[in-house]
Amino acid sequence: MPNTSAQFDSVITICRDLFQKKMKDYGTAWRVLRPSSITDQIYIKVNRIRTLQMTDVKMVDESEEDEFIAIINYSIIGLIQLEKGFSDEINADEEETMKLYNFYAQKAKELMERKNHDYGEAWREMRISSITDLIYQKVLRTKQIEDNNGATLVSEGLDANYFDMLNYAVFCLIKFKH
Template identity: 40%
Template sequence: MIHTSIIIEKCRKLFLRKLIDYEFSWKVLKYSSIIDQIFIKVSRIKNIQSNKNQLIKEEKIIDTYIDIINYLLIILIKIDIFFSCKSFSHRIVMSIYNRNIEIIKKDFISSLNFRKNQITTVDSILDKIYYLKNNEEKISTKELKNYSIKILIEIFFLLKEIS
């Protein structure tokens, strides 16, 4: 089993590397653009599961999950930065990243007891992403944040199931 902390550490390291390489390029992206990227990644996972075959061998399915986690965290960071600070640095962004990942981790661990018989699927995540895409004009920032957190928790459940 791949432990949650190992996944989180991989996510954090990748995010920091990308932050150094690309700086704050994600800052100018609309939420809908980030959601589109998440959709592409989740669709990739669904296709791999459906076809039982992975055409792009260099990118493992776990790497795709890590990308999804980081895209969702970018949404949460953008929301936090928009509401809390006008100027920011790598340190501030990583602090927001770490705070959000700890919230997700805590919520995931606390929901383990409640979800014993509930199965999480890639389709349930796609449903949430479709909802976000179809309602992007109407959805509040608070709702976007809540959906992002729910999807993140579901991602960790999927990772728990496949490992």
């Protein structure tokens, strides 16, 4: 039986490494983004994945895997922005930023482990295209919650959707590798 916890850690290590390298290149310029802009970035990424899955024509040299990594990193950025708010300061402390990255990655892992227990790792039998559609649905839900100024009557909030998109993207990357 696969060790989902170790597979999750392996995927997050790849994502964290890229995040940290981009932070060296760009600083934390993403700090200026409002949550709705982050959601739209995730929308762009998942929409591209869906297009690639439905057409098999790729005109930009970025793989589906690259886009799933971006969804994970943007989801963590979204969670950080929900906590800290957006800022005009684009040079946030790197150590603090990485602590926040690790905090939210760990929270996502804990959530994934609880849900995997209850759902019996059903995602392992799903197609990557179906999981992609779930991410797409979550991003559309997130956009609707943002359009409602964060108000929900019975649904989970923005953070829950970011966590789900992150975990679904991790599942897709695990499925690509195994």
